[in-house]
Amino acid sequence: METATHEALLNAHNHGNHADPRKRISFQAAFGRGTIVVRVTDQGEGFDPDRVRNSLGDESALLKPSGRGLIMIRSLASTVQFEDGGRRIVLSWKGGRP
Numbered sequence: 661m662e663t664a665t666h667e668a669l670l671n672a673h674n675h676g677n678h679a680d681p682r683k684r685i686s687f688q689a690a691f692g693r694g695t696i697v698v699r700v701t702d703q704g705e706g707f708d709p710d711r712v713r714n715s716l717g718d719e720s721a722l723l724k725p726s727g728r729g730l731i732m733i734r735s736l737a738s739t740v741q742f743e744d745g746g747r748r749i750v751l752s753w754k755g756g757r758p
């Protein structure tokens with residue numbers, strides 16, 4: 661859970677807000693009924709998550725400074741949803757210990 665949330669926050673800062681200190685990132689977490697939900701929202705222009713290249717299996721991608729965040733997030737969270745044109749990512753974990 662920590663790694664996926666960290667990656668979501670990094671993506672919001674680096675890719676969404678382009679490290680612009682005037683833009684804000686909203687972070688919300690909710691706990692209850694065996695579910696944890698994390699929402700991270702940036703003030704960027706948004707993106708289409710279906711158009712992000714899947715670099716899984718591309719050995720050269722391992723050496724690049726970015727490009728693995730969404731793969732990690734999707735593999736670590738129970739569910740991943742994108743809202744507000746890609747400006748918000750919603751991660752959830754159900755049951756057990758995240």
